[in-house]
Amino acid sequence: MTNRTPAVTVVGSINLDLIATAERLPTAGETIGGGMLSEQPGGKGANQAAAAARLSGSARLIGAVGNDVNGQRMLSALAAAGVDTADVALLPEPTGTALIVVDRDGENQIVVCPGANSNLSLDGVEFHPAETVLCQLEVGLPVVLEAARRHTGYFVLNAAPAMDLSAELLERCDLVIVNESEYALIPALAEAKLVAVTYGGDGSAMFEHGRKVAEAPSAAVTVANTVGAGDAFCAALVLALRQGLDYARALAVANAVGGDAVGDSSSQPVLAQLGHYVERTAVAEGAR
Structure with missing residues (x-):
């Protein structure tokens, strides 16, 4: 860890995204032709760290990639975004890969092959009480729980993909972030101290112990790709x-x-500084 405390420290996955863009998503057993293939840096952890660095000027990522060409590509992309990658391990396993199909409306289907992400370890990693730590569930749940136990400061969990969460982990979370379907799939979140829920085009809301305490609408946008949007939301909300x-x-x-x-x-879009969005929303609020 550097002497400078990063705005956000992310513990999470790093993947190469292989994205096939097609007119629509295939059904079971169906083959669709005419797709366009692209490769880009991804993984929920890497996406959130890149967004946090672009929004705030500093972020640290704790993760793992393979000691391979794709791993070097992911590290180069993170460095270009301003992410501190000193705690990203190079492992013998291949770099994680996500196979993604995106339709014309930006909706997607994703299969993740975790590779090196499955062997992420926090051995030798230090946390400072002043840090804000953000985790997701594309790395092993035991790693997330270890981070929650070892870090004594502000701790945030993006509970995606949805899975059962222990009472110990939920109690440790200062904030949990999920989308609407994940909120429904994890009933225990109704008792969590603070949960942010996204509803796509219908905006987002904040819940304290299951009671809605705030909400905000979404602006109308043209959808190109929803893969990294939730990750950018997570980084921005925490900041x-x-x-x-x-x-x-x-x-x-x-x-x-x-x-x-x-x-x-x-999946790791270029973003303005957070202050730009604070000013933009203030102007929009004043116009209503």
């Missing part, structure tokens, strides 16, 4: 809350960032 914005304003800022991300075909 906005840690800067002291109230729940409604923080949700509005995160919605604006997610809107810019969904309009970009990249």
Whole structure:
């Protein structure tokens, strides 16, 4: 860890995204022709760290890639985004890969082959109490629980993909972030102290112990790719809350960032500084 405390420290996955864009998503057993193939950096952990670095100027990622060409490509992309990758391990396993099909409306189907992500270890990694730590569930749940136990400061979980979560982990979370379907699939979240839920084009809301305490609408956007939008939302929401914005304003800022991300075909889109979105949402609020 560097001497400078990063705005956000992310513990999470790093993948190469192989994206096939087609007119529509295939049904079971169906083959669809005419697709366009692209490769780009991805993984929920890497996406969130890249977004946090672009929004705030600093972020640290704790993760793992293979000691292979794809691993070097992922590290180069993260460095270009401004992410501190000193705690990204090079492992013998191949770099994680996500196979993604995206339709003309930006909806997607994803299969993740975790590779090196499955062997992520926190051995030798240090956490500072002043750090804000953000985890997801594309790495092993035991790693996430270890991070929650070892870090004594502000701890955030993006509970995706949805799975059963222990009472110990949920109690440790200062904030949980999920989408609407994940919220429905994890009933225990109804008792969590603070949960942010995204509803796609219908905006987002904040819940305290199952009671809605704030909400914010989404702006109308042209959808290019939804893969990295939720990750950009997570990074922005965490940064906005840690800067002291109230729940409604923080949700509005995160919605604006997610809107810019969904309009970009990249899983790690270029974003403006967080202050730009704070000002933009203030102007929009004043116009209503």
